[in-house]
Amino acid sequence: MRYGVGPEVLHDVNFALAPGSFHFLVGPSGAGKSSLLRLMYLAHRPSRGLITLFDRDIATTPRHELPELRRKIGVVFQEFRLLDHLSVLDNVALPLRVAGMGEKQIRDYAEELLSWVGLADHMQARPAILSGGQKQRVAIARAVISRPKLLLADEPTGNVDDKIALRLLYLFEELNKLGTTIVIATHNEALISRFGHSQLHLENGEISVRAATKRGA
Amino acid sequence: MFGLFESRSDLPLRTDASRRFLPWLVALNVYLAALALAGLMALGDAVSAWDKGLTGSMTVQIPAPVSKDGDRINDNAPRVARALELLRAQPGVAAANALSRSEMAALMEPWLGSAGGLVAELPLPALIDVQLRDSAGINAEGLQSVLAAAVPGATVDDHKKWLDRLLLLIHSVELVAAAVVLLVAGAAIATVIFITRTGLSLHQDVISLLHVIGAQDDYIAKQFQSQALALGIKGGAIGFLLAALTLGGLGLLAGRLGSQFLPPLSLGPLQWLLLAGLPLAVALIGMATARFTVMRTLARLP
Numbered sequence: 432m433r434y435g436v437g438p439e440v441l442h443d444v445n446f447a448l449a450p451g452s453f454h455f456l457v458g459p460s461g462a463g464k465s466s467l468l469r470l471m472y473l474a475h476r477p478s479r480g481l482i483t484l485f486d487r488d489i490a491t492t493p494r495h496e497l498p499e500l501r502r503k504i505g506v507v508f509q510e511f512r513l514l515d516h517l518s519v520l521d522n523v524a525l526p527l528r529v530a531g532m533g534e535k536q537i538r539d540y541a542e543e544l545l546s547w548v549g550l551a552d553h554m555q556a557r558p559a560i561l562s563g564g565q566k567q568r569v570a571i572a573r574a575v576i577s578r579p580k581l582l583l584a585d586e587p588t589g590n591v592d593d594k595i596a597l598r599l600l601y602l603f604e605e606l607n608k609l610g611t612t613i614v615i616a617t618h619n620e621a622l623i624s625r626f627g628h629s630q631l632h633l634e635n636g637e638i639s640v641r642a643a644t645k646r647g648a
Numbered sequence: 649m650f651g652l653f654e655s656r657s658d659l660p661l662r663t664d665a666s667r668r669f670l671p672w673l674v675a676l677n678v679y680l681a682a683l684a685l686a687g688l689m690a691l692g693d694a695v696s697a698w699d700k701g702l703t704g705s706m707t708v709q710i711p712a713p714v715s716k717d718g719d720r721i722n723d724n725a726p727r728v729a730r731a732l733e734l735l736r737a738q739p740g741v742a743a744a745n746a747l748s749r750s751e752m753a754a755l756m757e758p759w760l761g762s763a764g765g766l767v768a769e770l771p772l773p774a775l776i777d778v779q780l781r782d783s784a785g786i787n788a789e790g791l792q793s794v795l796a797a798a799v800p801g802a803t804v805d806d807h808k809k810w811l812d813r814l815l816l817l818i819h820s821v822e823l824v825a826a827a828v829v830l831l832v833a834g835a836a837i838a839t840v841i842f843i844t845r846t847g848l849s850l851h852q853d854v855i856s857l858l859h860v861i862g863a864q865d866d867y868i869a870k871q872f873q874s875q876a877l878a879l880g881i882k883g884g885a886i887g888f889l890l891a892a893l894t895l896g897g898l899g900l901l902a903g904r905l906g907s908q909f910l911p912p913l914s915l916g917p918l919q920w921l922l923l924a925g926l927p928l929a930v931a932l933i934g935m936a937t938a939r940f941t942v943m944r945t946l947a948r949l950p
Contacts, residue, residue, distance in 0.1 A: 474860050476950045495864070497950070502862035512857050516660040525658065529863040573861075 439478070440466045444638045446631060448614065450580070453607045455623050456616040458633035464616040465509070467633060468583050471614070472506045473497055485580065502530055505579035505611075509586045511570040513558035519545065519569050520554040526577040544572045548602070564591040571599060575606055582606060584615045588622060600626060657871045658858060659851050666843040667879065674883025674934065675890065677836045678927050682891030684828035685926065689919045691825070695818050698811065706788060706806045708735065708744075708776040710799060728774045731799045735778055738794065740786035743779040778804075833933065840880075840934045844872055844941040859949055869942040876938035877931050884927020891923070 440463045448454065456464050469475045470482060473489065482489040484500055492500070505526075513522050524541040532540075545554055548568040558566055567587065574582060582603065588596035600615075600622055607613045614631070617623065623630065630641040661667065710731055712724045728746050735744035747755070752772060780786055788806040795802040848855065858868055899914050915923070 472860055473950065474856070494947075494950075498862045498864045500862075501860060506860060512853070514658065514660075514854055514857070516663070517658065521658075525858070526861045528658070529858060529861055529867060 440636060441470070441633075442636045444480075444633075444636070446638055446640060448581075448612050450612055451607065451610050453604070453613045453626075453628040454615070454631050455626075455628055456614055456631045456633065457618070457623065460618075462633045463636055464633055465585055467638075468506075468585050468614070468616060471581070472504050472583055473501050498529075502526065502577060503580045505574035505577065505582040507567075507570050507574045507582070507584035507587045509589060511558075511566045513566055513569055513573075515557060515559045518555045518557060519550060519561070522558060522569055523572045523576055525573060530577060540576060541572075544576055545569075548572050564595045567591050567595070567599070571602065575602075575611075578609070579611060581612045582614070584613070586617055587615060588617060588619050593621070596622060597625075657875070659847075659854050659868070659871050661847060661851070661871065661875045664847055664850065666846060667875070670839070670843055670876075670879045671883030671886065673839050674836060674880050674927075674930060675887035677832045677839075678884045678887025678930050679891045679894075681829050681832040681930070682888055682923050682926050683894065684825045684832070685923060686891070686895050686915060686919075688822055688825040688829070689915060689922070691818050691822055693916075695815060698814065704780050706778040706780065706791065706804055708778055708791070708795065709803045709805065710774040710776065711801045712771050712773060713801075724774050727799050727802075728776065731776060731795055731802055734794060734798055735776065735791070738786065738791070740781055741778055742781045743777075745777050747775040747777060833930070836930055836933060837937050840876055840937040841941050844876065844938045845945070847872060847875075848942065848945050855946075856949075859946070865943055865946040868946060869939045872942045873935045873939040877935040880931030880934035881927065884930050887930075888924060888927045 444467065456467065458464055466475070470477055471484075473484070476489070485503060487496075487500060489497075489500075514525070517525075520538070520541050523545060524537045527537045527540060542551075542554065545551055548571065550565060550568055550572070553561065553565065558569060561569065571584075571587065574584070584603070587599055587603075591599065596619065603613050603615065604626070624644075627644040629643040632639045632641055708731060710724060710727050713727060732744055732746060735741050752775065756772075778791070788804045788808070792802075792804040795804065855868055895915070
């Protein structure tokens with residue numbers, strides 16, 4: 432994969448994720464973790480190579496069918512990407528609205544999820560007034576509200592303290608137990624060793640897989 | 649009330665600066681288009697009235713006979729009677745009637761005022777209004793040759809030359825008015841394209857997020873087109889209202905002048921209805937343009 436006419440950011444990256452698996456995506460800064468995630472959540476098309484998602488070859492899937500695939504993917508962005516002009520509730524509800532779900536059901540789901548992530552008192556607040564940790568939880572709630580089959584998170588614990596980071600990881604594990612495949616890009620060695628899931632190690636544009644270790648916690 | 653036309657939007661389009669000036673640009677466009685269209689329709693009515701009034705008729709002019717020394721001889725009646733007799737004998741002529749003094753005075757009124765005495769003093773030629781049968785097949789030259797021998801100096805005018813020149817002028821004005829309507833529509837489309845592109849550029853981050861979480865292009869386009877429709881209707885209503893006031897004022901002024909010189913400038917109910925459809929048409933064009941612009945831009949996303 433390359434951006435425009437720039438150098439290849441990723442090359443010879445081969446891996447397959449088993450449904451319901453949990454992985455940490457690790458590697459030094461600039462190794463291409465975010466680029467790999469962008470390919471996986473279909474924000475970019477590869478300049479060469481093959482991506483198969485949910486048994487569909489992305490290169491041959493018609494463009495108008497891609498939104499349906501994207502709805503099966505939840506993304507937690509490093510910089511949250513919350514919409515400041517919408518309330519917390521509307522931010523979380525966004526994937527369901529896009530999917531065309533009824534307003535009543537959307538509200539019920541969003542309220543329930545926000546209560547679960549501890550933001551029941553902030554449903555009508557604007558994201559701008561929230562703390563980093565609260566924004567992180569809103570971003571996660573938005574990513575998981577549509578029960579995605581694949582959850583991709585880019586440094587989801589980068590802006591929160593260790594206690595909240597741990598809680599977020601447990602939340603991801605809960606989701607994983609329900610069948611969602613999880614890929615978390617992180618630098619947090621303590622969490623990686625604590626949870627011991629398999630690691631996709633990305634360096635110099637190439638990837639290697641390290642098997643899961645025995646759980647440290 | 650215009651909020652009724654706008655659906656809930658994920659994009660913060662309501663805060664865009666374009667929201668403030670687009671309605672006024674649309675209002676200006678609708679105002680100009682409404683005036684041009686009203687002019688077009690009023691001229692069309694005048695043309696058909698003149699055409700209808702003059703087609704199938706001719707005017708015969710009998711100059712008062714003059715003596716050899718150039719003195720005027722007032723009694724034109726025998727020549728008029730002879731001409732009427734000849735004209736009525738023609739199979740293609742349905743009716744031929746000489747205009748009375750009072751009718752002549754009415755014709756001259758715009759120029760000479762209502763002082764009837766002055767008309768009586770002038771050496772005016774006698775005028776005969778000739779109505780032809782539909783399929784008469786008579787032309788001015790044919791009628792002239794019939795009259796020439798019996799009534800020397802008599803001329804026949806089928807108004808064709810005058811009408812042709814007038815029609816050419818009016819059709820030219822109509823073309824200009826139609827061009828104005830088209831230019832205004834083009835300007836409205838260009839404005840909406842510019843504003844939509846600005847909106848797309850301003851809200852690139854939100855659009856990219858919606859795209860990533862699975863929004864179809866149509867979902868995003870609907871938000872832009874709803875806004876364009878709402879602002880278009882708002883601006884269109886303002887423009888139409890201003891145009892209606894202007895047309896009303898002009899009609900009032902024309903009415904005060906008297907209608908002898910001017911064609912009828914008032915519009916019928918159907919024409920007002922057509923004018924009222926203009927803001928809606930502009931709003932719909934704006935909506936379609938916004939949708940087309942957004943869909944075309946989004947098609948470039950993966």
